[in-house]
Amino acid sequence: MSADNTAEIVLALEIDDPALADRLTALLGNVSGIRLAAPGERAAATVVARDARSMPEDIALTQRELDVLALMAEGASNKMIARQLGISVHTVKFHVGSLLDKLDATGRTDAVAHAARRGVIEL
Amino acid sequence: MSADNTAEIVLALEIDDPALADRLTALLGNVSGIRLAAPGERAAATVVARDARSMPEDIALTQRELDVLALMAEGASNKMIARQLGISVHTVKFHVGSLLDKLDATGRTDAVAHAARRGVIEL
DNA sequence: TGCGAAACTGGCCGGGTGGCCAGGACGAGA
DNA sequence: TCTCGTCCTGGCCACCCGGCCAGTTTCGCA
Numbered sequence: 001m002s003a004d005n006t007a008e009i010v011l012a013l014e015i016d017d018p019a020l021a022d023r024l025t026a027l028l029g030n031v032s033g034i035r036l037a038a039p040g041e042r043a044a045a046t047v048v049a050r051d052a053r054s055m056p057e058d059i060a061l062t063q064r065e066l067d068v069l070a071l072m073a074e075g076a077s078n079k080m081i082a083r084q085l086g087i088s089v090h091t092v093k094f095h096v097g098s099l100l101d102k103l104d105a106t107g108r109t110d111a112v113a114h115a116a117r118r119g120v121i122e123l
Numbered sequence: 124m125s126a127d128n129t130a131e132i133v134l135a136l137e138i139d140d141p142a143l144a145d146r147l148t149a150l151l152g153n154v155s156g157i158r159l160a161a162p163g164e165r166a167a168a169t170v171v172a173r174d175a176r177s178m179p180e181d182i183a184l185t186q187r188e189l190d191v192l193a194l195m196a197e198g199a200s201n202k203m204i205a206r207q208l209g210i211s212v213h214t215v216k217f218h219v220g221s222l223l224d225k226l227d228a229t230g231r232t233d234a235v236a237h238a239a240r241r242g243v244i245e246l
Numbered sequence: 247t248g249c250g251a252a253a254c255t256g257g258c259c260g261g262g263t264g265g266c267c268a269g270g271a272c273g274a275g276a
Numbered sequence: 277t278c279t280c281g282t283c284c285t286g287g288c289c290a291c292c293c294g295g296c297c298a299g300t301t302t303c304g305c306a
Binding site for chain 2: 292293294295
Binding site: 009024030033044046049074075105106109110112113117 | 132134138143146147150151153154156157167168169170171172195196197198200228229230231232233234235236239240246
């Protein structure tokens with residue numbers, strides 16, 4: 001990282017609302033120690049507008065379901081999950097079934113997509 | 124929004140790196156017009172670590188592969204994708220195969236996860 | 247004009263997936 | 277105690293998936 005203490009932090013802006021973007025640009029542009037990223041430039045952090053997601057709307061998943069879900073997101077098959085967790089394939093399928101139910105998904109791919117969208121898992 | 128011109132913009136911080144978080148907290152805390160959000164408080168914008176997307180590491184996917192990938196991310200089966208795109212299931216499987224290859228994935232679930240991670244698709 | 251890339255289609259097949267049935271063990275709480 | 281939720285296991289089965297083989301057309305580029 002070689003984080004030079006005197007180096008400026010490069011911030012990227014990703015704001016839909018033009019008014020808000022303008023105000024932030026004006027405010028942040030004058031802060032010493034912070035520099036706004038040029039278009040396409042790599043930034044250390046990004047300012048995003050959507051407060052929308054990151055909603056703590058936690059779906060009630062059991063610990064075991066979270067275990068299975070995490071491995072599913074890695075692309076693991078039921079057999080692999082079974083081996084990993086030390087349970088039978090049948091039990092894995094049972095948990096996967098519950099997951100599909102709770103996440104309102106049609107299949108395992110849909111399930112991880114939904115889970116990622118809702119912030120249940122991190123890709 | 125009732126964007127009072129004199130109102131402070133509430134910024135939330137979502138940074139893993141403690142050092143970076145500290146520096147940003149110190150820098151942004153002194154900016155008039157900006158206030159850092161209290162834990163749990165609704166913010167107008169969020170500062171997230173790292174340059175979220177805009178990864179220039181574009182995997183070379185053809186248009187058709189992107190079509191298929193998008194529908195895969197919706198949890199669509201090969202049959203559904205075929206109907207949606209007006210092509211045969213065989214062709215869908217052909218594209219899926221290429222996708223698995225290019226994305227270095229073991230299955231469609233893995234492919235969607237990889238694609239999302241690399242910013243190829245938006246969940 | 248030939249050549250490769252992309253897109254498309256077909257058949258075949260082993261293994262994976264998801265839905266259904268049934269059951270048992272365990273702990274928390276009424 | 278008795279019920280409820282969670283976790284676990286089994287069998288059965290239709291269907292889907294991914295990989296293999298083969299082929300066609302269309303397009304741009306050398």
